[in-house]
Amino acid sequence: MNATNFFSGNPDLVEVFDKAVSWDRIVRAVEGETADVTATVATWREVCDLAGRYIATEIAPRAAKVDEIGVIRDDGQIRMNEPMLENLRGLAELGLASPSVPPDYGGASLPFTVTMMIAEMLARADLATQVQHGIGWNSPAALIYRFGNDEQKARYLPRLAKGEIMGAVAMTEPQAGSDVGRLATTATQQGGDGCWILKGRKQFISAGQGDMVIVLARCVAGSTGLDGLGMFVADRERDNYVVERAEHKFTIRGSPTCALVFEGTRATALGNPGDGWKQILTFMNESRLGVGIQGIGVATAAFAKASDYAAQRVQMGKPIREHPMVAEMLLDMETTVAGARALAYEAAVLQDLVMFGRDQDAARDARELTPLVKWYGTEGAVRVCRLALQIHGGYGVVDEYDVGRFMRDSLITPIYEGTSQIQSLMALRAPASLVRRGPSRILARASPGGRAGSDFAAARGHIQGSLRLLVARLLRRKGPALLRGAELSDEDLGPILLHAERLTESLAHTHVARVLAERARLIPERRRLAERAARTALLVTERNRRAIALDDGSVLERIAAWRSERS
Ligand SMILES: Cc1cc2nc3c(=O)[nH]c(=O)nc-3n(C[C@H](O)[C@H](O)[C@H](O)COP(=O)(O)OP(=O)(O)OC[C@H]3O[C@@H](n4cnc5c(N)ncnc54)[C@H](O)[C@@H]3O)c2cc1C
Secondary structure, eight states: OOOTTTTOOHHHHHHHHIIISOHEEEEHHHTTTTTTTHHHHHHHHHHHHHHHHHIIIIIIIHHHHHHHHEEEEETTTOOOOOHHHHHHHHHHHTSSSSSSOOOGGGGGOOOHHHHHHHHHHHHHOOHHHHHHHHHIIIHHHHHHHHHHHHHHHHHHHHHHHSSSSSEEOOOBTTBBBSSSGOOOOOEEEEETTTTTEEEEEEEEEEETTTTTEHHHOOOSSTTTTTTOOOOEEEEGGGGEEEEEEEEEOOTTTSEEEEEEEEEEEEEEEEEEEEEEEHHHHHHHHHHHHHHHHHHHHHHHHHHHHHHHHHHHHHEEEEEESSSSHHHHHHHHHHHOOOOOOOHHHHHHHHHHHHHHHOOOOHHHHHHHHHHHHHHHHHHHHHHHHHHHHHHHGGGGGGGGGGGHHHHHTTTTTSSSOOHHHHHHHHHHHSSSHHHHHHHHHHHOOOOOOOHHHHHHHHHHHHHHHHHHHHHHHHHHHHHGGTTTOOOTTTTTTTHHHHHHHHHHHHHHHHHHHHHHHHHHHHGGGGGGHHHHHHHHHHHHHHHHHHHTOOOOSSHHHHHHHHHHHOO
16 A cells, blocks of 8 residues: 555555446436446546545645644634644645535535545544544535525535535434434424524534534424434524533544534524434434444554554564464454445445435345444454554554554544444344344345355354344244234343344454455455455354353343342
8 A cells, every 4th residue: 555645555445446336327326327437437536536645645644733732722712723724725625625515516516435435535544634524514515405495505505515614413412322312402493484493402513613513403392202303504603502612532632522502592494394313314324334434544544554564563583564463463454444445335335326316225235234334344443453553562552653543533433423332233223124034135145156155155154043043032032922023122122132233243244255255256366355354254153153142141131130220
C-alpha cells in the first residue's frame, strides 16, 4: 500500500472498484437507463482518485494535530480546531462536502457506493474529520433531500453542499440510547404556519456544534415507544437551542460530541410528523453501513502501519514479520480488512439499488447484510488495531507511532449507531422467523467451489447446527406450540438472545468467506486469501456451536434471580 494516494495506492480498494462492483446496475439506477456507463464510471473513478490523493497528502498528516488539540471550548463556545477546519475547507473546495446531493442543489450526485469509498479513505486518514464530514454534512443533506419540502431543500441543501453550514442528527437522549422508544423530547405544533416547538435534551450528538440540527421528537401526544415520532429541523441562530457542552473523551477527540438543550425551540417538520421512526430507519441502514466502513478505514490505517513497522523492525537477527507469530498476525489483519471491505461494498451496492432502483430483492439482502457489516467492520477494526499495537511492542503506546490513536478511535465504532449487541439482535431480526425459516437466504443459495467452498459449506453447517441446538432448547421451554407459530416472549427466546452475538459472529464470518470465495473465482490470485477466510469461518462457527452446546444455563438463571430481586 502506498501512502500518497489512499485510492490508487490501495490495491484492495482498487480491486473492489474495478472488479467487484457491478457499476452498470448502479449507473442505470442512479442516472437512468440511457446513461453512458463507461463514461460515468470513469468520472466516479477519477473522483475517488482525486479524493484519495488529497486525503492521503493533506488530511492524514494533520490527523495527529486534530487529535492532540481536540475540541475548542472558548467562552462557552464549542468549535472545531483549526487543522480540522482546514481538512473540511479542502474537502469543500474539491466539491466533496455533501457529494451525494444532486447537481440542482450544488452536489455531484455521487452514488452511495462512491461516497462510502471516500468515507473509508477519510476514516483511514482521520476518523474525527470523517465523522464531522459524514454526520455534519452528508447525513443532514441526505435526510433533507429525501424527506424535505421544496422550501427546506432550497434553504439547506446548497449550503450543505458547499460546506457553508454544518448540521447534525439528534436521536439519543440521556435515558434513551439503544432504546430509542424511551425518548422524551416533544414537538408541539404552534399556530397554522408549520411552526413546531421542541422541548427536551439530546445527548452525544456528533457535530452538535453546527448551525442546524435534525431532531427526532415525540409529536403525537400520548404515543409511546417508536410510534408517534417525527423528524424536525431547527436552526441554531439566535440561540434557538443551546449547545450545553462537548464531552471530554479519549476517542475521535477532534469531533465535538455535544449535549443539546431545546426549550421553546422553533422547528419545521421534516416529512410526515408521526412517520419519524420509519424515516430515520432509512437513514440508519446507510449510517450503519457507514460506521462499518469507518471501521475498515481505521483498520486499514493500522494494518498499513503495522506492515511497514514489521518489515523494518529487526529482532533476533531478522525483521519481526519473519517470526511466525507476527506473520500470522499480519495475515489475520489482511484477511479481516479485505473480508470486511468485500462484504461492506457488496452491501453498499445493494443500498444503491434500494435507494435509486427501489429493488425489493436488494432491500431484503441489504437488510440481512447491514448489521453484519456494522458488526464485522467495527469489531474487526478493534481487533486489527489491537494487533497493530502489539506488533509495535513498546512503541505502540508512544503517541508518535499513531497506532494508539487508531486503537482509541476504533473503540467508538462498535458503540455508536447501534452497539454490537443491538446489531446482533438486528442480524437475527425476528428470532421467531429465524427459528422457523433458517438464518440466511444469501448463504443458503451460495455454493463456492474449491477448498474455500468446502470450508464455507462446513461453516454454514455449524450455523445450522447452532440453530438446531437453540430450537431444541426453545422446544423444551415452549413445547410443540412453537411449531404452530405461538407468540414468543423475550423470556421464551432467552437462549437465542443470549447467543445472538455468537450467531452474528458466525454469520458474519461465513458471509465474508462466501464473498471472498466468489471473488477468488474471478481473480485466481485471491485464492489463498479466500481460503484463509473460509478456514477462519469454519473455526469460528465450530467454536460458537460448541459454546452454545456447552451453555450450562447459569446466565439465564442469574437473570431470573435479578428479576426476582426487582419484584
Ligand atoms: C462519540 C459518540 C458520538 C455519537 N453520535 C451520535 C449522534 O450523532 N446522534 C445520536 O443520536 N447519537 C449519537 N451517539 C449515541 C450512540 O448512538 C449511543 O451511545 C449508542 O446507541 C448506545 O446508547 P447508550 O450509550 O445509551 O448505551 P445503552 O443503550 O445504555 O447500552 C449500554 C450497554 O447495554 C447494551 N444493551 C442495551 N440494550 C441491550 C439489549 N436489548 N440487548 C443486549 N444488550 C443491550 C449495549 O449494547 C451496551 O453494551 C453518539 C455516541 C458517542 C459516544
